[in-house]
Amino acid sequence: MPVVRFYPTSQALTVPHGMRLLDVCYDAGVEITASCGGGGTCGKCRIKILEGDVPSGGGHDGALSKEELAEGWRLSCLIHVESDLTVDVSHIVKRRDQILTDLIPFDLVPDHGIYTVNAHLPEPELGKTLSDVERLQETLAATSAVTLNAGLIPYAILQSLPQHLRQSNGACRIVAEENRILTLLPAQDGDDENKPLGVAVDIGTTTVAAMLIDLESGHPLAVCSRVNPQTRMGDDVISRIAYARKGTSELKKIQSVILDALDAMVIELCESSGRQRENIARFTLAGNTTMQHLLLGIDPTPIAQAPYVPAVRDHVVLQSGHLQWQAMPGAVAEVLPAISGYVGGDIVAGIVATGIDRTDRNCLLVDIGTNGEIALASGGVLYACSTAAGPAFEGARIGQGMRASTGAISSVKWADDQLTIGTVDHAPARGICGTGLLDAVAALLHAGLLDETGRMLLADEMEVESDAAHSMAVLRMREATEGRYFVLAEDSPDFPDSPGCSEQGIVCLTQQDVREFQLAKGAIAAGILVLLEEAGIEPEDLDEVLLAGAFGNYLRGASALATGLLPPGVSLEKIRPVGNSALAGACAALLNRPVRQRARDVMRKARYVELSGSMAFQMAFAETMEFPVPE
Ligand code: FES
Structure with missing residues (x-):
């Protein structure tokens, strides 16, 4: 069997003939990004072959240049190992992802039965x-x-x-x-050690978070999180569905990786709190509808095809043994109900956690991931919709986009004629994550380097308001044959080139990135406007705008307003981050039977507004793609 050696670690793995190099990398613990799920289209899984027979394929669709191919660069998802190889993975850093486990406080008397x-x-x-x-x-x-x-x-x-x-x-x-x-x-x-325990889980497309709870007191004992291992099968819901629909073995595989990850997380929770898995009485899980289907091993294919029907919306309660999780012999796992194929148990959990299902006020809850899941409470009615925001806010389809992990530019500010850049862990900038993207666009708008159509402006095109902004444009706004780009950071560690940006060693925002951002933010803002219209209210009428999920929690409200991610009329004081509301809702449902019932009521009563094919949405989207004119 061939041996694959990794540089610079010297780690070596003996692998079966024909094994995909991407899978070999994962087995070796190399945290390679595979945004397209191994489809050969995203170009993010590149590695360099240093020794051995360099296969002739592996540079599909121009993802790699002729020069790069000649140097030995290949897309690892397209390479199958047939002979000994030495592979350079020095450009892939060990990441420490920022995963949101903060919960809004909820005060519930345990009533779990x-x-x-x-x-x-x-x-x-x-x-x-x-x-x-x-x-x-x-x-x-x-x-x-x-x-x-x-x-x-x-x-x-x-x-x-x-x-x-x-x-x-x-x-x-x-x-x-x-x-x-x-x-x-x-x-x-x-x-204490034998008290019954419960586990609440939020299965996000990108990350998974779990909490161990003492069911007698209702107190959390431990929390843990990790990247959803299904990311190797695709970064977003659609690529996961595409993977699962390939066949029964792929569906089983994508299910088993999440089941195994959750099992490992439960072990971690128990070890860190000195408790035993045998004392777990109940699991409560929330995720988007596709993640819930994949967890249960149900083919999610119909969710990706009109009319986007899930196999099940209602809650699913099954013996935890069916999921191979060690717990009390009679322990059950409950997967929370969903509203539709694209408004899942995670948003239902968020609704019950924030209590907007019981409010008389006008409250908007927005959870921005690859889909923007939006719920609006108004006049005692709950409206919900989902917009295909695309993965831009999770760093995909952005030239140098990355998740919010070590080295990601996570904040950009233009204030007092100064540009300030912040990165995760204060590490050298390697790429840009969702909040950094939002801030960067807001900063460029503020400084006058972007017009309202989203066109990047060179220094001599600016309607200059400050010399400093002009100087920044001279220094940082550049043009190549592929298009314009704005340099956010220089002297950056090696990073795959950004499309549209031909310079090495920089992290930049390209014109194409801005276009992707406009599509994403336009979809969210248009979805919000359609829901407001359904309810017959204006953005000014909103009493609260609750932002859930990692991106929503960490984004700066001012940037969301400046870029039009939240529609004009929403006031900054009404914006409130609500942490991981899906995990909070899963905890609440774990602890309290009335909350479980409320979740099912939400499923039944929420008015789902379908946006695909909606003329109102199209018209709103055409407007929200543009940027608000800065005041
Ligand atoms: S090109 Fe290989 S995973 Fe996307």
Whole structure:
């Protein structure tokens, strides 16, 4: 079998003949970006082959130049390993992604229906036909007024019950949820370690966050997060669906990577809090509709085809054992309900977490990912829609776009005639993430280097308001045959060239990036305007604008208004970040049965507004693509 060696780590892997080099990289822990899911179109998975037979393919569709191909650069998703190779991955840094686990505070009295009771069963008697289960039922009914449903006793508990009772002289402790036994424990006073636990999960397209909760107190015990490992199968929902629809084995694979990741996260949560997985009584999960389908191993293909129908909208409750997660024998996993194929359980969770399903005020909730999921509460009615914002805010389709991880430009400010750039972890700039993109466009608009159509202006085209802005344009606004670009940072570590930007060692915003941004922000703003129109209110009437998700949480409201991501009329004071509202909603639903019911009510009652083919949306989009004229 061929051996693949990595430079500069010297790590070596022996791999089967024909294995895709991208997968070899992942197996070696190389965090390669594969925005298009291995489709050979994004150009982000490039590596350089230093030794071995350099395959002739691997530079599909002009993603690599002739010079780069001659130097040994290839797209790792298009290369299959047939002989020993040495691969340079020195341009791929180990990233530390910023993942949002902040929650809005919610004050809920636990009401999850899970409880622990001790029981001491009488000795079985000769001549009486009562079984162990019946004696348990009778004892619990008499001492704790608990009615157990014998038909719902997990198989594993039935198998262990006889021995358990005889070894303990009839003493036992059970954890039950309403009338179902979840687990059987030795009789003892409940110590902290054996208290029932719950796990709430937000499965985002890009990142996954999970929280371990003590179900008795309702207190969080530990939180963890990681990049969704499905990103190797595509950065966005559509490329994941494309991957899953290739066949049954691909669907199984994309399901198993998320199940395995969640399993590993639960282990991490338990280890960091000194708790046992065997004490987990319930999992509650929220994600967009496609992530929820993939978690359940359900083919999401129809979600990508008109009329975009999901297999299931309602909540799904199944034994956690079906998902191969270790927990109490009777533990269940609940996947929260969705509103439509593109308004998922994550936004439903956000709605119940923020309480906009119960407000009389005009409240807008916007969760911006590759789709902008938008909910509006007005006049006691909930409206919801989803707009295809595209992945620009997650760093995809932006020449030097990247996720919010080490080295990403995350803030850009033009104030007091000074340009200030901030990066994640204060590391040298390597690329630009969503908040950096938004800020950069706002800064260029503010300084007069962008006009309202989105055209980048050279120094001599500016209607100059300040000498400093003019000097900045002279220094940083450049033009190449591919188009104009604005230099955000120089002396940057090696980074794949940005389309439209031929200089090495810089991070820049190109004219094409601005166009991608306009498409994305225009779609969000147009979606908001359509919902407002449905409700018969104006942006000025909004009492609150709640921004959810990592991008929404960290973005600067002033930049969102300056660029028109939020429509004119929205006031800055009304904008409020709400953290990871999907995780907050999953926690609330885990802890509280009425919240679960509210989530189902939201699914049933929300008025879904379809934007594809909507003339109102098209007209709004044509306007919102442009930038507001700076005041
Ligand atoms: S080109 Fe290889 S993953 Fe996109």
